[in-house]
Amino acid sequence: MLTFRKAAVLAVFVLTAVYLLHSSHSTAASRATLADNQKLDFETSKQQPKTTGVPPSSEKPLRPYPPPRQASNTQDLAQQPLTEVVTTSLRDRLQYQFPYDRAGKFPAYIWQTWKYTPASGDFGETFRPAEASWSELHPGFVHEVVTDDAAVYLLKHLYASVPEVLEAYTSLPLPIMKADFFRYLILLARGGIYTDIDTTAIRSTTDWIPSEVPRSTFGLVIGIEADADREDWRDWYSRRIQFCQWTIQAKPGHPVLRDVVANITEETLRMKKKGILMEKKMDKSIVEFTGPALWTDTIFTYLNDPTYFKMEGSKNVTWETFTGMEVAKKVGDVVVLPITSFSPGVQQMGAKEPDDPMAFVKHDFEGTWKPESERVKPVIE
Template sequence: MLTFRKAAVLAVFVLTAIYLIHSSHSSSSSSLSRDSVAESLTADIEPTKQQPKTTGVPSEKPSRPYPPPRQGSSTKDLAQHPLTEVVTKSLREQLQYQFPYDRAGKFPAYIWQTWKYTPANGDFGETFRPAEASWSELHPGFVHEVVTDDAAVYLLKHLYASVPEVVEAYQALPIPVMKADFFRYLILLARGGIYTDIDTTAIRSTTDWIPAEVPRSTFGLVIGIEADPDREDWRDWYSRRIQFCQWTIQAKPGHPVLRNIVASITEETLKMKKKGILKEKKMGGRSIVEFTGPALWTDTIFSYLNDPTYFKMDGNNITWQTFTGMEAAKKVGDVVVLPITSFSPGVQQMGAKEPDDPMAFVKHDFEGTWKPESERVKPIIE
């Protein structure tokens, strides 16, 4: 006889059996589902193991993120631009590419100087502090940098990384004054602005150097006359009848005169290095003035002013006679030449007036302390 107790036990047994059967079925379905997901992920990671689909579209993913060449095409059909084409350009072409010249552009607001120490260093020297400060005082909106000899190497390596032979030439120069000469051309070619020696004092701001009626977009180089010796023995004192000074130069970056002189010094230096004659007392019999100094600077400027590549020539060459006896600024092409008073006031010769003259812009103290005594240029006092 089925009592209530027996009926209750039987009901519990049946419900337990149904639960176990249902749980086993769900576990099997869940396991199958996980296997299907794993298979799908594996198919995405390793498509080559998946069978091709019946749609005719390949199931494999491309092995590279760009389409393969057209059927039957060859590398001859592709545009080729070998890197060797760049390095085979001449040095002047490389410099022109790296430092393009924009005559209509602005003169950069930089003032560059070089010395053994920065003004922040206690060894800078009290003699040069008033002179160095004068440039900042008269050019408050300019970036004024005094670059040490050690820092110059790293700066040039950065600026001329794409033209390594220039840096090689700079490091190969055997005398500090030659490096100082070369540095001024290099920094102005790459960055532009004003370079001026550490022993120069600014008398008037560069904004006053050129008459306001002369558009700044029409010239890219401002230079001054160092020497205009109207005497028979001028060769005993100066290398050129008209000699342009290079202790103060203003330029827009990339100016052809700077490009030409940088290329000339680089080529000549590396040639002499290869011959083993690039030594302080050798240098093929050439003086520093001729190698990197004002003689080479003067020759490079005259060559530029007489180059039909840049100017339409009227048949008359630009010579020293064009600039002798000047008392006001003169513009020739895109070069402005200032009279001797502008950068050499107070030398008491060659028509130079005193530092209080309206045309006096920069006073040079002729210290040249980084030069050997034989290379220091001093004014001739009669």
């Protein structure tokens, strides 16, 4: 006789048997599916072209290292090459991160640096008219006055993928060196106009270059700071022709900016490793390290580099190419403005007055990076 107890035991036995049979079938199906997927992954991976991680030598380089491959297991992941980023040169990585498009537009940015923003009560009345002149003559531009503290965070955002550049910037021992470095860094990454806080805009940048010169044919606009026409010029300037860096207009990624950023980064880290990255121990002057001497040398090196363009007759570009200029001159993709354009009113070296048609920016030579007691006007004879 089938009692209630026996019926309950029998029911449990039947349910257990059904569950075991179903689990066995599901496991076998899962294994078959997994095997098929692994086979598909392997066949797909064989069809993928191999990449070397070396960027081609072209005007618009590709990524200097390939994106990580999706590994099918831990062993494959461990075998992926990890040295490509390290072995790619700093200049190549900067070129990838900030590509240069000569035919592109000049970004509508105006960059300045100061201890305070114009919204701060501590900004001071001295620089307000000068700062305002840039916004007044460029109403459609984004005008940013970046404080020293904000500059660090901005550069961390822009150069996160190039950590040695950030290390170099934060390691520089003097404010003037960081101010020099910042102008190159912001123009390389974003382009536009950098101008010192003690400069006054006389004419809009849209009037700097004659309209018949296509904007798609140049990517850097610079001015002459010194056209030293005296025998003792070495006592006053570092170069016979010296380009100013208090006002620069550029398209992002320009090779001159890339080279000057790489140079400062490499020299900073070299001196840091050597233990001489201190004000009185450096083996370079500020002018040669981050200032107008380095800027001038980098420009001349670029203008004579056949990798970018060749001059007619293979004649080298020297100071003689620019001495005595009274109008703009285009060399390759660089437009050089005469001394009057960014240094009107200095009453020497052929510079004309601020009301001259070629006067675009007036520099007050405040030496804003110096203590107030050390700021002096330039000597004029």
